Structure formats: C-alpha cells, structure tokens
Amino acid sequence: MSENDLLRCEDIHKYFGKVHALEGVDFDVGEAEVVGLVGDNGAGKSTLIKVVCGIFPPTKGKLFFKGEERHFSSPQESLQAGIESIQQDQALVEEMDIKRNFFLGREPKNNAGLLDVRKMARESMNGLSDMGLEIRSPDVEVNELSGGQRQGIAIARALHFNFDLIILDEPTNNLSIKESKKVYDYIRELKRNNLSAILISHAIQEVYPVSDRIVVLRNGKKIIDKAREEIEMEEVENAIIGDIVEEGETEHLMM
C-alpha cells in the first residue's frame, strides 16, 4: 500500500444485523490501475463497492480517496469526488438518445439558459469516436444499440467527465467475444488517460485479460491480492470456489 494510492480502504467491516458481510478488508487501487475484483455471489464484493460508492457506510474501517479520508453518505457525494459506478442496468436510459444520456445530470446550458443540444450532440460524438466507437448519430436511442456499444457509451462518458475511478459491474456480461474485446479496448483507453478502474465479476475470465491486479474476496475476506503476472487464472478460479483453504478459513466455516 503506497501513499499515492487513488483509493485506499483500510480494515473495512460491514455488519447487516448479525451477518458479518465484510470482515476487515483492505483494498486499494493505484493511479491508472485496473483492478479485477472477483468472488462468488455473496463473497462481499458488491458490499465493498457499495461502501466505496457511499450507498451505505462501513460499520468499521477507513476510506481514503486521493489521499484524504472520506465519508461518502450518498452516491452523489462519491460521484462528485470523482468515483463513477456503472451498474449495467443503471448506466443508461433506454428510451433516451445518446446525447441526452451522455449528459444526464450534467447538462450543458447555452447563453439563454436552455439545454445546449448542439454541444451535447457534438461532444458526445467526439467522446465516442475518441474511443473508436462509431455510431451514426447522437439522436440514436440507446435501445437500438448493442450491449458493447452501451458499455462504450458509459465508459466514454466517464472519460469525458474526467472521473478518477470507474467501477464497472460485470463489464462484458452477455456480450459476444468480439464485443467483449472492444470493451477491453475501451478499458485500456481509460488507463491511457490515467484513469483507474475496478472491474467486478464472479467470473475471472471476464476480467483477467485486462486487469493489472486481481483481488479475490471470499466469505467477506480478501484471500488473494496479486499482480496479474504473478497469478494464473486457474489459481484464481480455485480460490473463488474454495479449493484452496486459507489459514483461518476452516475455523470460519466451522463456526
């Protein structure tokens, strides 16, 4: 854990009633780093992300962002600080066109105080083509687009607004191999722009190709945290489903 980590979570605990969902997790993301956060359903990864996004506070533990201790109490606060979380079903409004989606919640105004539709059209198209995503018009409604194109728009938007950290939930779920490769390109484009990302998935195959570091959660604890070069995909897979029994793990299971 270095001092210039973008995000640093220290000893995060989260109880839901008597359920100990996170048991002292340390988690950090460096500058321009892509971290794959994997684990089975119920391992605690979405709980951890919800703590990071301010959806609920940790029961115990500290959260630092850009070197400052933060207590996000709403998604808006973390958004303002520079953390963008892209849940697949919460990223875009299907019935709205691209330009309106791109600027939703941060609409530019012209001199008359009205929506600057031209600027919205121009900049959303620029944002997409910078990433190599060509769509015929900013007036196209999102429900006309493929899953990969939708991810592309969400990522381009995060890039455009200069978020520091982007959290992608199952970034290539339901996508074809070809489209998944494109989404990986978009994620690499984020890195090139000095942005960081957390990719959440229950399947290591989904995040391994593009992650710099792999973090595995299991039963609310961090059991692996290694650079990608230092770990094989099979090893991670086994850790997720629990073939490797870590120290203390048996005790936990027996309790």
Next chain:
Amino acid sequence: MKKIRSLGGSVGRTFLTWKALSSFISLIAVLAFFYWQVGDILFNKSIVRGSILDLGVNWAIVAMPVAMLMISGEFDLSVGSVYALGACGIFKLFQVGLHPLLAFVIIIAACALIGLLHASITLRLGIPSFITTLAGMWFWRSVVNAMWQYTPTAPQSAINYFDNVFGVRLGGGWFYSKFLILVAIFAILWIVLERTPFGNSIFAAGGNYDAALARGSKPDRTKMVLFVLTSTLAGFAGVVSATSAGATMTNTATGLELYMIAAAVIGGASLTGGVGSVEGAFLGTFLLRYINTGVIQMGIESKWFQGIVGVVLLLAAVLNRNFRRRVIKRFT
C-alpha cells in the same frame, strides 16, 4: 441541388421521427373522415370557437402536464376533481365576497398544495401514484360536493372580472383570448420538456429511475414538481372554464382524467413512462374535441363518442409501438 435535397431529407426525417407524429396522423385522419361525412360544417367559425376551442383550451391546459407527469412515470387521476375544485371553489370564494384576484390566488395555491400532498404521499410513502391520485379523485370530488348542495353561483361582477381576460373574442371571432393563454402555456411547457436540464430529468425519471438517481438527476424532485404543476394547471383550467362560461357544476369534468391520459397516449406517451411529448398531448386533446363535435354533427348518437375515442386510442397506440420503432431505426 444536393444541399436542397439534404435539407428536404432533414425536414422529412425530422417529421418522420417526430414523437407526436401518431397524433398528427390521427388528427388528419379524423378530420378527413368528418369532412367526408359532414362537409365543412366542422370548420366554420362558431363551431371552431365554441365546440372545439372553448372546451378544448380548458382540456389542453390539463392534458399537457398530465403527459409530462406520465413521461416521468407517474399518473394523476385526480385532475378532473381538482379541475372541479378550481371551478366550484372560485365561485365559492366569489360568493363570500373576496376580491376576484385574491380568490384566484387562494384557489390556485390550494390546488398547488393538493399536488404537493399527492406527491408527498406517493414519493415519501412509496404508494403508487395511481392509488394516491385515485383516492384524491374521490376525496376532492367529495369536497366539491360538500361545498355546494345546489348549482354553484357567483356574482356576475366577479365572473366578468375574469371573463374580460379569458373570454374576449379575437382573430375575427375564431377564438377566445384564453386560446392565447393556452399557446403561451404550451410554449413554456414545450421548452421546459425539450430544452432544459429539468426536461431531461423528466425523461430519465420515467425511462430508468435508477439510472436517473445514479447520474444525480434527482428524479423524485422532478416528479414532485410535476405533481404540483399538474394540480395547479388542472385547478387553473377549472377557473378558466367556470369564469369564461359564467357557470359550472359540481360534477363538471367527471371522467376528465381518462380523456387526458387518452390525449397523452394518442400523442405518443406510454403508460410505462420515458416517452411522450407536450405537442402530442396538445394535438390529442383537439383530436378528442373534433371526435366529440363530429359525432354530434353527423347526427349519430353522441354515445358513440366514447366508442370512437376507444378505437382512435388503440390505433394511435399501435402506430406508436410498431410504426414509430421502424421509422426511427431507418431514419436516425
């Protein structure tokens, strides 16, 4: 030449992808049908001013905010009763001798508060607005009925105070002055919906509430404003109706809420939110007025009004769902 063609193409494309196209087509079809049946009787001055525009203006003032509320994913079934409250309530205040302007301010403020109440119950307690405003529909109608045991009356001087504003014949006798007020409201609401960040938040609130919330677009605040706007304009329409007609009844506008939803749907709105337009609701309202007037002029029983409205509503919904999808795919 190429430029002209591309301009023509762009105008054509704008027209074909226009959200309110279905209501425009329906309106033209209905007008053509009645023209074929009864000739130009529907287009003479007294019919247009009286039968079409007089009631049409009152209705359209309500239909437009109802459509906006539907786009945001909510309903207001209480607009008919709040309209009646505006109409009968202002007569009550006239009768107790309040200055007409003060009576107006009080009644409009009361209707705004009713909208705020509906919004609070819906959004804070998580009750679907269908239920909240259905309850409101019955409750406010009862308030109106309790207010007047007999036909509401008011001093003519107070009525004239507003009739001189709303009921002046203009345009060579084609319309009353209140039509200009409607046009102004239309222009404001259109700009709000299509050209402001707030309008963007309306589409987002109904299209994908969670996404709107996640983007910081404050969907609950948006819905709250729209509930208040809808009740306020419903009450205002009631005031316009009572003062420009010089009379009202406690059962006035009974069933209006469903016609307003019909107007919004004919104009391209969906029951699930996220789509629709102000101009569609505007055109949809006048379509309803033309059907109403047309069946009477045709001499068929006016009972058929509802039957024809039902058929047109279905046709417009089919146009919106099937035809529009394909056109958009092709032309954007």
